[in-house]
Each structure stands twice: as structure tokens, then as C-alpha cells.
Amino acid sequence: MKYMYWLLIFIPITLVARFGLQLNDGLVFLFCCFGIVPLAAVLGDSTEQISLYTGPKIGGFLNATMGNVPELLICGFAVQAGMYSLVLASLAGSILGNILLVMGMSIFIGGLKYKFLPFNKNITHNNFTLLGFAAFSIVVPFFFKYSGGGGITEHSLSNFSLALAVIMIVLYLLGLIFSLITHRDIFDDEDEDEDGEKEAPEWSFKKSLSVMIGATVCVAVMSEILVHTVEGAAEQFGLGEAFIGIILIPLLGNVAEHASAIMMAVKGKLNISIEIAVGSSMQIAMFVTPLMVILSALLGNTMEYVYTPMELLGIIISIVIAATVFMDHKVNWLEGAELIAAYIILGGAFLVFGIG
Template identity: 40%
Template sequence: MMRPADEKDDFAIELDTIAASSLPSTKMCSFEIPHNRYFPSVSYSWIHWRILKGLLKSIRVVIFSAKINILLPFGPLSILLHFVTRNHVLVFFFSLLGITPLAERLGYATEQLAAYTGHTVGGLLNATFGNATEMIIAIYALKHGMIRVVQQSLLGSILSNMLLVLGCAFFAGGIVHTEKDQSFNKAAAVVNSGLLLMAVMGLMFPAVLHFTRSEVHYGESELSLSRFSSCVMLVAYASYLVFQLKSHRNVYHRIEDEGQSEEFDEEEPPELSKWEAISWLAFLTLWISILSEYLVDAIEGASDALNLPIAFISVILLPIVGNAAEHASAIMFAMKDKLDITLGVAIGSSTQISMFVIPFTVVVGWLMGQHMDLNFQLFETATLFITVLVVAFMLQEGTANYFKGLMLILCYFIVAASFYVHTDPTQSKFYI
């Protein structure tokens, strides 16, 4: 049956209307495509914001949380003065001031990383980075052939820790706690004193061979003995780490008489993530390396300008860089009556330098072709031997007071005055 023409037109119009009604849904689909593409950009922006937020928090914690970081601008300023004025005195002292907060922050980053690695690896990290400033300065001095500067700066770090740092800590703790003698773990102190005496023995025999002229091959036997003894001392220090951190940990964790829990096991949660701590360790080590090169370059010029012996600069002034932070922490722990931690900072650092850093520099000098040995000359070796004996007698009772601290400080003044009037008899050993 045929439809009229007007009905056919109405039917066509109705079909067009139905088709047109589906267009909005098609348009919505077309609008949803770019909307779905928008989510990845939002997620990427969120990730970038989280990274930026973490970076700003890390910078705030590391850079702006420590008051000592007010000295940080002296580092770039020393580099600027090196190229603009060539004033060795200003470059030397500004480099010292610039490295001081970096050394403290390097120790902080090491502690943060050690919280993730456990006690054994943490002990190795502390051994490596705890005295990283002294090691970096020593390597740059070795690079310039300044062997006596290396020997005397490391010797100065030991003397500074054992006499000045420990003396200031005992004195401050004794003033705060005048009503009693403070006590500490005597067994741990005896072990460290034994290691220090072993280090003295390692340094003494090359010097005795040299000054008695009893070597089989003059000059060569002294160097060979130093390298062999350095390897033995490194093995001894590795054994000490195992003894301290694994087999005899109870010796280094004193239980309080009141029956309280061990204070040393109270660990605060780390403020930095593991990778943030690693990144800061790399950055701080690099920055200290840069400043150390300018510091070493300025030593000789500063010595001539100030009319100071290089021995005095190396033994007294350079160790201030690495020990400034240890000074503050050791004194604060002593004032809180935590002398075990104080001894871990002062005597433990001396043990690290004598049994790890000094042998390490001998091995590095061996690889670099430098004749770095353990012959610290007669004056320096005798000074170290007497210092170890004095400190060992101070620690044998297991108690401390302000008078013992005062005696240690006065002993350091005598040592400083001795090196102020001491002239190195082997000037040829500065450069080889």
C-alpha cells in the first residue's frame, strides 16, 4: 500500500530527528577523549610536586636546621678569593671555616644512613665517613707530595681528640655534676687504649729503624716495614669492628645501676630517607674535596705570611676542621652524664685515625707512588706515646671529674706550644 507524499515526508523528518538525537552522545564521547588524556599529566605533576617537596624538606633538614651552617658561605668565598686576591692567609682560614660545617653535616648524613644499614655496616660507614674530612685533606696533600703535612695533620687529630676534646668534655661534665664523679664503661676504654698503644708501636719501629740506622737497606726497609705494618693495622681494626659490633656488643652497652633500659638503644627515627642520605654524602664529600684542594694549596703561603711553622698549622690548626663538631657533641653528652658516648666520640675517633686512617693513607700513597710511611719522626712519635700513656692513666679508674679534664686541656696547651717552637728537621720530606 502506497503512502501519501505528505506522510512520506513526515516519516523522513522523523528519521532525521532520531538520527540527530544521537549526536550529543557522540559529541560527549569526543569530549571524553581529551579528558582521559588529562589524568596522566595530573599524575606526573603530582609526582613532580612530591619530589620537589621531598627535596625542599631534605634541604631544610640538612642545611637550615644546624646553626653551624652559618659558616657555609665561607667556602665559596675562599674560592673567589683564590682567583681574585691570591691572599693565602684568607684563603686558608676561609677554607677552614667553610669545611667545618661540612664535616659536621657529613657526620649527620652518615648517622642517618647508618639507621637503615644496621650496626655492622653502620660501624663501617662511621669508620669511613667519620673522619672523611681528614682523609680527603690527607689525599690531596699526598697528591701534592706533602707527606709531612699528612703525617702531622693526622697526628694532630689524634692529639686533639684525646687531649682537647676529651678534656673539655670531662671539664664541662664535672662542672655540671660537681656533686659526684662521673663514671663510664671501663672495659671499653681499656680496649681502645690497647689499640692506641698498638698504633704507637706501629709508628715507633719505623722511626727507631730510621734514627738508629739499623735498616738492612737504608730507606727501603723503613718503607717496606711501614706498608706491612699498615696492612696488619687494618686487619686489627677490622677485627676490632667485629669485636665491638658483633661478638662483644654487651661490653659497649653499659646497663644503668637503677635498672633502667639502655640509653644507647634509644634511636630516633631518621629524618632522611636512605637515598637522600646517600645523595647528601656524595654531595658533601665532593664539596669538601673541592675546598680541601684550595686549603692544601694555601698552607705553605699561609705559613710564610703568618710566620708560623708548618708543623703548628698541620698539628694544631688543621685538626680543628674535623674536630669542631666532635667538640660540641662530646661536651653535650658529658653534660648529660653520658660519658660512654663521649668516650665513643673522642677516644673512638682517635682509634679510627690511628688504626684505620693512617694505614689507609700509607696504602693510598703506595698506590699513588708516594713514599708515605709510618716514620712520623722522633718528636712527633714521642709526643703521641706520652699522650697515649697520660690518657690511659686518666681512664684506668673508670671515673671522670673536672680536674682530670683540666689536666688534659693543660697538657694540650703544652703540646701546642711545643709545636709552635718546633721546626721539622727533614724539610726535604715536604715534597718528594
Template identity: 40%
Template sequence: MKKLFFPLLIITFALSAISHFMKWGAAIEFALAGIAILFAAGLLGKATESVAHYAGQRLGGFLNATFGNAAELIIAIFLIKEGLFDIVKASLTGAIIGNLLLVLGASAFIGGLKFKEQKFNVHLAGQNASLTLLGIIALFIPAIFVKTEHISDRDTMTISIVVAAFLIFAYLGWLVYSMVTHKDLLEDHEDTQADHGESPAWSRNKSILLLLVATVMVAFISEWLVHTLDTFSAKFGLSELFVGAFVVAIVGNAAEHSAAVMLALKNKMGAAVEIAVGSSLQIALFVAPVLVFISLLFGKEMNLIFSTIELAAIGVSVLIATSISRDGATTWFEGKLLLIVYAILGVSFYFV
């Protein structure tokens, strides 16, 4: 299968490109783009894991989350360009709950079937919990004030810009704290050493090159995918909320999904948590705020006010993920609980 990966990647990318430019129809274009982005995201995840061998697991997990979210960010930018703000917010919601429930849940469940209990840095778990709560507060407070006090559109945008700036400031502070001043405190020293007795898939330079190539491929496929969403949603009777929160989010975050589960199977739960929770933090504290400023560049103002349904979904996801991961250990049963909550939300979103 490994020998077939690169040929399949090239074939699916080519077919997706041809279907887009030849206009084969929204359903076929969406399906081919979805398959192609899965392969491209797979390359993204594998290249990042290889880079992690040289950079260490914490930095590797951060890179995986960052490049994995590149697909989400690129898709969102094209959606903003088209003025599809509701799908953007739904996809951000889906990315947050998908990483906290689906990625972390699948990692804990599958890894837990092989290892009785998987431990990771308890200090990192505590800091992650505090940051996810900050993200929830930053999304809840503006939404409550705007919806209850009937604040004008201009003032709503001002609030969004100010909150977005504070969130980016908080995230940059977290990077300094976790990567520089308190790096040793948050590092895993038990089961998540950088090499873990394994050899990297590629050399350092080749890994970085493939990382860049995969990111470029994801950018092209994302644009092709976005152009099919309106027609695809209408044809199959799906709401923008469901398509954004589950379809786009799952496809856009395929890199984290695969990489985190593979790391958990190698008993590198610290790196898996760094990918799953770290990715959600990056979406809430950096990607979403940055998109507010990017929307201004297009002359199309997107505020930071999420719907009640989206806020409820993010809230319950943070609540159970924080409850399960805060002690610095996971089991298969806890992973199962996260997956059940994700399934409940998926069914509920489908009927909106």
C-alpha cells in the same frame, strides 16, 4: 641560630669556592676555607648524630669518627699528591693527640661541670687502652730501628708497608670483635641508650643524604685548603709541624669536636668516648696505614716513620688519656688535666 645554619653553610662554601678560583690571596683563601669546613664539619656531626638515633650509640659513635676522619683522610690524600709528607704526618699526629686530649678533655670537662661523674662501659675503655698501646708500639718500633740501625730507604718502605698491613688487619679484627662477636659486652646500658628520650633531627634517609652531602663538601673545601698551606705557613712564619699538627688537625676534626661535647652535655659519655678515642684509633690503625698504600698509587712513597717529636707527643697523649679513661668514668677535673697537656704540647710545637 639553627635557622641560619644552612644559609651560612651555603654562603661560606660559595665564598671559599670563589676565593679559590679567583685567587684572592693565601691568607683570605685559608681563612674562608677554614670557616667553610667548620660549617661543613658541623653538618657532618649533626647528620651523624641523627643517624646514631636509628643505629644506636656505639655504631653512631663509630660513624661519627669515620665520617669525621673523612675530612682528615681527604686532606691527607691531597697533601700526598702534592708531596707534602711532613705535613701529612704532622696532621695525623695532631688528629691523634687532638682527639685524645682536646676532644676527650673538652667532653669530660664540660660534661663534668653538669654531671658530677660520667660513666661509660669499662670493658670498652680497657679494649681502647690496649689498642692505643698497639698503635704506639707500631709507630715506635719501626722509627727506633730505622733511626738507630741506619736502614736503607728501600727497606724502610718495606717495613712501613708490612707494619701498615698488620695495623689494618688489627683494626678490621677490632671491628668484628666490637660490632659482631662481643657487641653486647661493649654496649652501654645505662645513660647512653639510642633515643635517650629525644627525637632525631631528621628522618633516617635525610640524615644519610646530608651525611653524604657534607662529606662531598668537606672533600672540595679540603682541596682548596691544602693549596694555601705552603704560602700561609711562610707568610706567618709557622712551621709545617705546627700547621699540620694543630691548624689542619683542629679544622679537619671539627665534626668530632662539636659532636662529642654535645653528647657529653647530654650525659652520653660512652658515645663521646667512642668518638674521641675511637677516632684516634681509626687514625693510628687505619687512616695512617691506608695513606702508606695510597702514596704508592701516586708513585710517591710515604713511609710510616714519624719524627721523635711526633712520637713523643703521641706517647704522652696515649699515656694520660689511658690513665684517665681506663676506669670507665670521667670528671671535670680529669678533663682539665687532658686540656692542660694539650696546651703544653701546643706551645711546644709552636716554637719548633
């Protein structure tokens, strides 16, 4: 991913355009997009180096977590600005992008090298079980809001959203304890352990950690600028908020996950790809989204945990299609192409029809 580093020049360009020259929102938003891409790559490289010290399971979790930092910060600033529809659209898009596009590209490219890509069924089962609960949790408030009659008030829905967010975060933390501590042995990849081939880290642990922290700070600055220019950019470029939130912002934030997941699949290490892509979607659904609800409550105006019909449909379809692909415990390039096609169809629908 080092070839993306030259795009770091767009960080000072963005700052000058925003605070020095005070250019229009469209140009600043465009510069900001180009600046976030290499920062995502830097985060990916630093977490990949750290994973060589911590092992594949924790490494995959860390990669997925840091890969979500751009979305987390962008959504955090959007919550602060009261742009709740953009927040939910971006988070829905992150789930779609990781499950369909990132996982699809990994399976497709890895499948061109290997006839079949086997994986640890316990890893996929754990992630998709939590994703299934996440799907259940977003369906419940949606249907109660739209079919609950006059008894559903904004106040009651906000309170329910906050309680639901707390439950989901608790369950997410319990899932981490299960997979990283109490039942860590069932997620070990015996095939990878037997290979005996361990890649040597290029950076020291201290350097990797310092780069990761520095990149996170830069992402925070760029995210705040992006949020404050997104409405003006949408108007200037004629793009709907749904398309920007569901497709554009997640694509920017998923650069690191894309590259890391694909590289692992090419090496035949699909388990790590799954931890990065599917695990990232699970983390968005079970932790990041509920965290945004709690943040909004702390700011005094609780965000309703209710997606639009199209966002809900996209999330449910993506989880079902991806789960179907993994049912036989091995995947091939055609199944990867199917996931990519599903993402293109959904993305095209949001672009053409411009609705969330």
C-alpha cells in the same frame, strides 16, 4: 651545631677567591678554613641523626668515622702532592686533638654537671688496647731508622712501612668485627638502656644520608684547595708547617667531634663521647694513617711510616695520660682539665718552637 651553618657562605667565597679572583694563598687558605668548619658541623649533625636509627655503638663509630673525613681527604690530597711531612703532622695532631682536647673538653664540661662520670670499661679497654698497639707500631720503625745503623735503607724502610700499614688495617678490621659483631654485647650500656629515653630523629634516614654524602663531596673540594694553599699561607702568616699540620688542620676537622662528644657527655652518655673521641684517635692511628701509606705506595712513592721525635713524643704522652685518667673507671672535671692542659702545653710547644 646549626649556629655554624651561616659559615657555609665561605664555600662559594673560597671558590670565587681561588678560581675567579685568584687571590693570594693566605686569604684563600683562611676562607677555606672557615668553609671547612661548618661542613664538619653538617657531617656531625647528619651522622648524629643516623645514629638515632642505628643505635649508640654504631652511631658512635659512624660519628667518629665521618668526623675523620676532613682529615682523611686533606691528607689524601697532601699525599698526592707529595707533602708527606704535612700528612704525618696532621695525623699526629688528630690523635692528640681527639684524645686530649676533645675528650678533655667532654669530661670537663660533663663533669661540671655530674660529680663523677661512669663509663663502660670494655669500651675504653678495647680502644686503648688498639691505641697501645698503634703506639708500638710507630715506635718500631722510628727506632730502627734512627738507631739501626747503615743497614737501614730508604727502600727497606718503605717496604717495612707498607707491610706494617697492611697489618694495622687488618687488625683494625678485626677490632671492628670484635666490637660490632662477635662481642657486641659486652659494649652495651645497661644504664642507658634502662633509662628508656630515646631521642626522636629530626631528619629522615634518607635525608640524613643525603646530607652526609653532599657534605663529604664539599669537604673533598675544600680539602684540595686547602692543601694547595697551605705552603703559601704558612709563609705569609709566619706559621711553621708543624703547627699548621699538628694543631690547625686537626682543629678544623674536629669541630663535629668536639660538639657531638661534649653534648653526649652533658647528657651523661660518656660511653658515646669515648667512642667519638678516643675511638676516632684509634681509627686515625690504625686505619687512616696506614691507608695514607698504602695510597702513597699506589702512587709510586711509599711514604715512610716514621714520625718526627716530637710527634712521636706527643702521641705516646697523650695515650699514656688519657689511659691514666680512665684507670679507675670513672672521671671528673679535674681530670678533663688535665687533658686540656696537656694539649695546650703541646700545642704551645709546636707554635713557639715550630718543630715537628
